[in-house]
Amino acid sequence: MIHLEGATLIQLSNEIENDVIGPSTKDYEKVFYNPAMSGSRTRSVMLMKHIIESGYLGKSEIYAIDGLAASGLRARRWLNELPKKLVNRLRVTICDMNENSIERAMENHQKFPPKNGGGVLNGKQGDLRSAILDQGWHWVDVDPFGSPMPFLDTAIQSLAKKAILEISATDTAALAGSSKTALMRRYGARINPDNLAHDSGLRVLMACVARTAAKHDRFAEPILSVWDSHHLRLSVKVRKSVEKANQLEKMLGWRIAGPNKKEVMDSMQEGLTPTSSTESLPMHCFLPLSYPVNREDRRVSGPLWIGPLGDSKVMASFTEEVVTSMCTTEYEPKNPMNWGERDFELERRKIVRSIKNIRNESEVVTGEFLILTDDLASWRNVGSPPSPVKMIEIINEKGFKAGLSHYPKPSFRTNAPWDVIVESLDLTQPPM
Numbered sequence: 001m002i003h004l005e006g007a008t009l010i011q012l013s014n015e016i017e018n019d020v021i022g023p024s025t026k027d028y029e030k031v032f033y034n035p036a037m038s039g040s041r042t043r044s045v046m047l048m049k050h051i052i053e054s055g056y057l058g059k060s061e062i063y064a065i066d067g068l069a070a071s072g073l074r075a076r077r078w079l080n081e082l083p084k085k086l087v088n089r090l091r092v093t094i095c096d097m098n099e100n101s102i103e104r105a106m107e108n109h110q111k112f113p114p115k116n117g118g119g120v121l122n123g124k125q126g127d128l129r130s131a132i133l134d135q136g137w138h139w140v141d142v143d144p145f146g147s148p149m150p151f152l153d154t155a156i157q158s159l160a161k162k163a164i165l166e167i168s169a170t171d172t173a174a175l176a177g178s179s180k181t182a183l184m185r186r187y188g189a190r191i192n193p194d195n196l197a198h199d200s201g202l203r204v205l206m207a208c209v210a211r212t213a214a215k216h217d218r219f220a221e222p223i224l225s226v227w228d229s230h231h232l233r234l235s236v237k238v239r240k241s242v243e244k245a246n247q248l249e250k251m252l253g254w255r256i257a258g259p260n261k262k263e264v265m266d267s268m269q270e271g272l273t274p275t276s277s278t279e280s281l282p283m284h285c286f287l288p289l290s291y292p293v294n295r296e297d298r299r300v301s302g303p304l305w306i307g308p309l310g311d312s313k314v315m316a317s318f319t320e321e322v323v324t325s326m327c328t329t330e331y332e333p334k335n336p337m338n339w340g341e342r343d344f345e346l347e348r349r350k351i352v353r354s355i356k357n358i359r360n361e362s363e364v365v366t367g368e369f370l371i372l373t374d375d376l377a378s379w380r381n382v383g384s385p386p387s388p389v390k391m392i393e394i395i396n397e398k399g400f401k402a403g404l405s406h407y408p409k410p411s412f413r414t415n416a417p418w419d420v421i422v423e424s425l426d427l428t429q430p431p432m
Helices: 035-054 073-081 099-111 128-134 149-157 180-187 197-215 261-269 312-316 320-327 341-353 358-364 373-380 388-397 418-428
Strands: 002-005 008-011 019-021 031-033 062-066 090-096 120-125 137-142 159-169 218-228 231-240 252-257 284-288 300-305 369-372 402-404 411-414
Touching: 002 035, 008 073, 008 099, 031 099, 035 073, 035 159, 035 218, 035 231, 035 312, 035 320, 035 341, 062 073, 073 090, 073 099, 073 120, 073 320, 090 099, 090 128, 099 120, 128 137, 128 149, 137 149, 149 159, 149 197, 159 197, 159 218, 180 197, 197 218, 197 231, 197 252, 197 300, 218 312, 261 284, 312 358, 320 341, 358 402, 358 411, 369 373, 369 418, 373 418, 388 402, 388 411, 388 418
Parallel strands: 019 031, 062 090, 062 137, 090 120, 137 159
Antiparallel strands: 002 008, 159 231, 218 231, 252 284, 252 300, 369 411, 402 411
């Protein structure tokens, strides 16, 4: 069975006993391919292109490892879909405990080699936590079945002086606050399981990454964060800097749901909430780590990252034009998948959908408010949820920044004060 993901072919077994396709209890004797992670792999290709072209990783060879490779498709998509001049710099390794996974990935690499003819791919069987320490890596991808925490410390120790770390977490029940004991055990945090729980989960995960990096005199900053279906995903720049690592505490704090007037005013004083009238109080606010909170208060989420969860230049590079040129192929009547023209179009739409609104949010990623419009209507007790597009239009006309969020619920991000958001909401409501 031959399948096309993005612009890369992969041969899967038709025999159920040989392969596991899709989310399930992972059998470590079988080759695991999860089509639900297609978007994650597409975004990884896009991110790698931008980072290499930006010069952040220098001008020489780039050593990248797909640390829990399974089918190895992520690494193969790097080598197949990136421009040739970038691929020629890559030295890619796939690592997995399952020997069958490594063998199948290498077979696919030989059967469907990179279209530009370049690219070095090596296989390494074993536990990532020991296999990764033999050199300094410029790019490390950790995509485990469950929590990434068992791999985090070793992954950071293995990085070169400047590197990219990409981490997935599929234990969303913990990171969204539904499984409180697992959340505290793995991440040392609490999360209010409201409609912003997945954003809070990303921030808790980022706080763990930043603290771990700081232990090794490194500074970590998020450049892309995504909640997609069953997993959370962070892409992080990590570099050696004792000075920056010493400033870690400034980036950590708490999120308070339904804050009282004092909490809102203190948040404003700390520069974590735009200055505004307190006649109407916002749905959430951030407070610094030093702020005295009651950890048993269900309104409190954290400790978590209170800075931006993305980099505007990185996110602005996620355009439909670039993703379609690299990660899609044109319809050909004779193709190894026996796909029709509609199948190719559906794959193209899926690829484009995987980067939806990332570029739109790039200019407002530093905005203090992530507003879910359904929650906003309920909070203000108005008739119907406003259109995010209409809210953005009104807020921009008032001289502030707002843009659609790639958070997978109707939402927008803005730097506008809360009273401006309330005024804008009122303007979207029909006259009495």
